[in-house]
Amino acid sequence: MSTFSIRRFSTPDTLQSIDPEHLITFLNPYRAFFAARGVELPASADVNAFDYDSLVAVLIDPGPDTPAPLIDALYYVNEMATAEGMDALLAAADAAGLTITQDPDQTPADVAVQVWNLDPELVQEKHAEQFLSSQRTFEHFQSTRPVPPRSVAPSAQSLRAMEHDLDAWFDQHRRGRGARVFPFVRQDGIWFLIRHGAPYRREGSLRDGEPSIVHYRPLKFDIVVYDPQVDELRINTTTKGEKTLYRETFGEHLFNDRDRFPETSTKYALEPLRSHGREALVCIDISGMEWVKLKEVHFLWGGAHGEIEIRKAADVFAAYEARGSKMPERPRILRASFEAKFDGARRPRTVTIKAPNVAKYTRDSDSLVVERWLEARGFIVGRESASDATGAVLASA
DSSP: OOOOOOGGGSSHHHHHTSOHHHHHHHHGGGHHHHHHTTOOOOSSOOGGGOOHHHHHHHHTSOOTTSOHHHHHHHHHHHHHOSHHHHHHHHHHHHHHTOOOOOOTTOOHHHHHHHHHHHOHHHHHHHHHHHHGGGOOEEEEEEOOSOOOSSOOOOOHHHHHHHHHHHHHHHHHTTSOSOOEEEEEEETTEEEEEEEEEOOOEEEEEEETTEEEEEEEOOEEEEEEEEETTTTEEEEEOSOHHHHHHHHHHHHHHHHSOTTSSOTTOOOBOOTHHHHTGGGGGOOTTSTTEEEEEEEEEEEEEETTTTEEEEEEOSSHHHHHHHTTOOOOSSSEEEEEEEEEEETTOSSOEEEEEETTTEEEESSGGGHHHHHHHHHHTTOBOSOOOOHHHHTOOOOOO
């Protein structure tokens, strides 16, 4: 079940922005629930027939009697009731041949409700696709095997088998069942969004002025990316157990090899900052980048107290030069943050690399350009040519 957070359904004004006919169709399956809460849904699409205040009072006060499908429907419609969500749904509805009202005065919530009424799965898919863009911190796991010579895009049957195996782990680890895997083909590989439950929650609440308890299982999204050009898996999730789950499950279902992406793999080394100094930031040969500055670096001195030294400046190398100094020679460089100016961008954006295999971008679209720069300057280690895989045609399931 989704987290019950319906910001755009929390006021009568917002509900009134949805065409009454579409709103009735949307809420009709739950007439009995609303009636039990003392709200009778109107039979006709008459805006004056709706008791919006009472309807909102029910929607912002979920309880054990609230139908799970209603919570999910409200969650997804809420998430897609934006200008960006409306554009995505209009394009998807047109491609799918869905007939929705051709009214130029429709609101984003209007479009989201209509598409949900016609095809809830399509709304969930578009929501998953949009979610990809908000995840920008990935841990990289490089393969130790030969690069496959062809596309590894999974079939629908393979995806179902993968979901079955993920469900077994999630269920055992108190996250519930119902995992879904959504594949998306992008320029840098196949992106998989994994939708699943998080650990159960019970929270205190007020209901009718009295203390009560709301209990639910939040919805969680993780991302796994397979890049065939370098034969590596990139993972965005929160726990070590989930990282291991995805490394092994995707290795098994894409390559029949659970150990293809070992946890001990190393991708990034930051030593070029010390060995090459400012020259490590040169990007004149990288299309799409104008300049790069080092703005933060972390050194591990270690010792009995595990000392870490952090140097920060608008330009770290310029700060060293101003003091007639340079980077210390002994401590290992753990992490570095760069400020990069990209072609066409009004402002520079931050890129952070944490050895051995974590990269964080302000925008995930920056990753292709940044990876080319990192490889050219020697920050990427252990990468072998994958030209055989580069020409593979990635086909969605």
